[in-house]
Amino acid sequence: MKPQHNFSTSDRIRVCIRKRPRNDKEVKSNDPDIVCITNSCTVTVKEQKMSLDLSRYIHQHVMHFDEVFDDSSSNADVYGRTVKPLVEFILNKGVAVCFSFGQTGAGKTYTMIGDKFTMASATAAATTSSATAAAAAATADNKNVNDENLGLWVSFYEIYCGQLFDLLNDRKKLIVMEKHNKQVCITGLMETYVKDLNALIQAINYGRSNRSRGCSGVNPVSSRSHAVLQFDVRCKDSNRRIGRLTFIDLAGSERASDAMMCSKQTRQEGAEINQSLLALKECIRCLDQEQPYKPYRQSKLTHILRESFTDNCRTVMIANISPTQSACENTMNTLRYADRCVFVCVCVSVLCVVPVCFYLFYLCIMFICYKISS
Ligand SMILES: Nc1ncnc2c1ncn2[C@@H]1O[C@H](COP(=O)(O)OP(=O)(O)OP(=O)(O)O)[C@@H](O)[C@H]1O
Numbered sequence: 001m002k003p004q005h006n007f008s009t010s011d012r013i014r015v016c017i018r019k020r021p022r023n024d025k026e027v028k029s030n031d032p033d034i035v036c037i038t039n040s041c042t043v044t045v046k047e048q049k050m051s052l053d054l055s056r057y058i059h060q061h062v063m064h065f066d067e068v069f070d071d072s073s074s075n076a077d078v079y080g081r082t083v084k085p086l087v088e089f090i091l092n093k094g095v096a097v098c099f100s101f102g103q104t105g106a107g108k109t110y111t112m113i114g115d116k117f118t119m120a121s122a123t124a125a126a127t128t129s130s131a132t133a134a135a136a137a138a139t140a141d142n143k144n145v146n147d148e149n150l151g152l153w154v155s156f157y158e159i160y161c162g163q164l165f166d167l168l169n170d171r172k173k174l175i176v177m178e179k180h181n182k183q184v185c186i187t188g189l190m191e192t193y194v195k196d197l198n199a200l201i202q203a204i205n206y207g208r209s210n211r212s213r214g215c216s217g218v219n220p221v222s223s224r225s226h227a228v229l230q231f232d233v234r235c236k237d238s239n240r241r242i243g244r245l246t247f248i249d250l251a252g253s254e255r256a257s258d259a260m261m262c263s264k265q266t267r268q269e270g271a272e273i274n275q276s277l278l279a280l281k282e283c284i285r286c287l288d289q290e291q292p293y294k295p296y297r298q299s300k301l302t303h304i305l306r307e308s309f310t311d312n313c314r315t316v317m318i319a320n321i322s323p324t325q326s327a328c329e330n331t332m333n334t335l336r337y338a339d340r341c342v343f344v345c346v347c348v349s350v351l352c353v354v355p356v357c358f359y360l361f362y363l364c365i366m367f368i369c370y371k372i373s374s
Contacts, residue, residue, distance in 0.1 A: 011066070011314070012287065012288070012311075012313070012314060012315065013284065013287065013288050013314075013315045013316075013317065014066045014067070014082065014314075014315070014316045014317070015065050015066050015317045015319070015338050015339075016065060016066055016067040016068065016069065016078070016081070016082055016316065016317065016318050016319070017043050017065050017067070017068045017069065017318075017319050017321060017335070017338065018068075018069040018073065018078060018107065018111060018318055018319070018320050018321070019035050019037060019043070019068075019069065019070055019071050019321050019322075019323050020071060020106060020107035020110070020320065020321070020322060020323065021071035021072075021323070022071075022323055022324060026323075026324050026326075031324040031325055031326050032048075032324065032325050033323045033324060034046045034047065034048070034323070034324065034325050034328060035321060035323045035331065037068050037069075037070035038062075039068075040067060040068055041064050041065060041066065041067065041068055042062060042063070042064050042065075042068060043062075043063055043065065043068050043321075043335065044060055044061065044062050044063075045060070045061040045063075045328065045331060045332060045335070046058050046059075046060055047059045047060075047061060047325075047328050047332070048325055048328075061332065061335070063335050063339055065319075065338065065339070067081055067082065069081075071323060075110075075111060075122075076122070078111060078318065079122045079123070082098065082316045082318065083096075083098055083122070083123055083245070083316060084122070084123075086098075086245065086314055086316070087123065087245075089243075089314060090231075090233060090242075090243035090244065090245050091150075091233060091242065091243055092243070093242055093243055093312075094243050094312065094313075094314065095243065095244045095245075095307055095308065095310070095312055095313045095314075096243075096244070096245045096246070096313060096314040096315070096316070097245070097246045097247075097248065097305065097308040097313060097314075097315050097316070098112075098245070098246070098247050098248070098315075098316040098317075098318065099248045099250055099280075099315070099316070099317045099318065100112045100247075100248070100249055100250060100318045100319075100320055101250040101253065101277065101317065101318075101319055101320070101334070101337070101338075102252070102253065102319050102320035102321055102322075102330075102334045103252060103253060103320075103321070103322055103327060103330035103331065103333075103334055104252025104253070105252065105322065106252070106320035106321055106322045106327075106330075106334070107320040107322075108223075108249050108250060108252065108318075108320045109223055109227075109249050111318060111320060112227075112229070112247050112248075112249040113204055113208060113227070113229060113247065113249055120200075120204060120229050120231075120247050121197060121200060121201055121204070123231065123245060123247075149235050149236035149237050150233055150234070150235060150236070150242065151193060151194075151233070151234055151235075151236045152193070152194045152200075152231060152232070152233055152234075153191045153192065153193055153194065153231070153232045153233075153234055154168075154191070154192050154194050154200060154203055154229070154230065154231055154232075155168065155189050155190060155191045155192070155229075155230045155232075156168050156203065156204065156207035156227070156228070156229050156230070157174060157186070157189060157227075157228050158210075158211055158212060158225035158226060158227045158228065159225055159226040159228065159276070159300050159301055159304070160212045160224065160225035160226075160269075161268070161269060161272050162272060162299075162300050163300075164176060164186065164300070164304070165210075165212075165225075166188070166189055166190055167206075167207035167208075167210040167211060167227070168190050168192055168203060168206065168207050168210075169188075169190040170210075171210050172188060172190075174186050174187065174188050174189055175187045175188065176300065176303060176304055178303075182306070183306075183307075184303060184304055184306045184307070186304065191232065204229065207227075207229070208227075211223055211225060211227060212224045212225045223249065223251055223252065224251055224266075224269050224273075225251055226248060226249070226250050226251050226273075226276065226301055227248070227249040228246060228247075228248050228304070229246070229247040229248075229249070230244065230245075230246045230247075231244065231245045231246070231247075232244050244307075246305075246308065248305075250273075250277065250280075251269075251273040252273070253273060253274060253277055253330075253333070253334070253337075275299060276299035276300065276301040276302070277337070278298075279295065279296075279298035279299035279301065279302045280299070280301055280302055280305075281337060282294075282295050282298065282302075283295060283296050283298075283302045283305075283309050284309075284315065284317070286309070287309050287315070294306075294309045296309055317338060319334050319335065319337065319338040320334070321334050321335065
């Protein structure tokens with residue numbers, strides 16, 4: 001599918017949807033594919049429903065987003081349309097963050113850090129080569145010497161049940177501190193200099209092997225933490241930060257009902273995950289609506305991402321969805337989460353409905369008074 005509209009780095013938030021292909025189990029159990037990607041911005045979910053007389057019917061949900069990727073799209077396609085345009089922005093002192101979220105097993109880790117071609121490795125390659133290109137241009141123009149000293153540093157940690165663990169440093173516990181100027185910093189976090197792509201892939205694989213995994217109500221091998229992979233472009237000699245790109249592989253969201261049969265620990269993890277996702281949604285809504293106050297202290301996740309909710313940050317949200325009927329409710333929850341216009345629509349409808357109700361109530365009263373008096 002050819003993308004039809006272009007990414008602009010002036011977009012502060014970009015919301016994209018990625019549908020994964022059906023897996024073998026879903027194909028074998030004849031679980032139908034109910035998600036249609038109508039064009040590069042529209043997704044249609046054909047939900048099978050049953051009416052009161054027990055007849056079946058299909059309820060179509062049509063939703064629009066900045067970009068929609070179908071199940072034939074590769075990680076390279078997703079990268080090219082979401083993060084790649086931000087590389088230049090980061091090298092120009094920008095801060096960007098890319099989230100993947102969705103139901104467990106929907107393909108978040110696969111999109112961010114799980115495949116041979118990952119968004120993270122592609123960015124590292126693009127950033128290092130752009131940094132090299134910038135350095136070469138600077139040398140040719142006899143510009144500031146610092147430019148040829150750009151380098152890439154990576155750090156990788158997870159937020160598990162409200163605590164931070166360094167995935168590149170034996171899961172060392174990390175402490176979040178807020179300075180007097182409200183700048184949030186993570187003390188003790190190891191930052192590794194990445195000299196080439198192989199070094200980065202090794203670091204990512206090592207970090208992944210240290211991640212908390214467990215069984216969710218839906219996925220037997222689920223990531224039970226939010227993984228944060230951070231790239232800093234810095235001047236090698238002064239260590240001054242030029243730009244930052246953060247990839248966040250959010251823990252799988254699940255409905256409380258899916259977790260009912262799981263252990264107490266799994267349910268607690270699920271509650272913690274859902275609470276932090278809610279806090280994240282609130283902050284992104286505030287960012288989108290340009291509200292001055294963002295409730296970033298509501299969770300550890302939003303607290304450490306404080307810098308990402310500022311004007312100089314670009315946010316890409318990738319909502320991963322499963323294609324099947326059995327995942328329909330979770331898919332709709334993910335799409336609603338992604339649809340940042342929902343809140344505005346609800347407000348508009350409430351603002352319209354309330355005066356209409358008052359007017360009808362007024363008419364009723366008038367009618368009753370008229371009847372009584374006559
Ligand atoms: N676009 C895709 N193409 C092919 N396979 C995919 C795709 N997306 C996901 N998969 C496969 O689906 C399975 C689940 O994916 P993944 O582990 O990325 O899910 P997740 O959303 O991170 O789940 P959790 O939140 O439970 O950790 C994996 O086996 C992965 O290889």
